Amino acid sequence: MKVTVDNNRCQGHARCVYFAPEVFEIDDEGYSRVKAGYETVPVELQESVKKACANCPELAIKIS
Numbered sequence: 001m002k003v004t005v006d007n008n009r010c011q012g013h014a015r016c017v018y019f020a021p022e023v024f025e026i027d028d029e030g031y032s033r034v035k036a037g038y039e040t041v042p043v044e045l046q047e048s049v050k051k052a053c054a055n056c057p058e059l060a061i062k063i064s
C-alpha cells in the first residue's frame with residue numbers, strides 16, 4: 001500500500017498525525033507530509049493510515 005498527501009488540498013489540521021504519527025508529520029509550513037521511507041506503508045501501519053485517510057476533512061490523503 002502506498003500513501004501520498006495532496007499539498008493542494010491539505011489544510012494542516014494534523015488529524016492524520018493523530019491517527020498515524022509514525023507515517024505523517026507536519027512540515028515547517030504547517031502542512032502534512034509523509035515521512036521519508038513511509039511512502040510504502042508497512043503492513044502493521046496500514047490500518048492507522050486508512051483511518052487517517054478516512055478522517056482527513058480535505059480528502060488530501062490518497063492511498064493505493
Ligand code: SF4
Nearest residue numbers: 010011013014016056
Ligand atoms: S488531516 Fe488531511 S488536511 Fe489535515 S493535515 Fe492531515 S492530510 Fe492535511
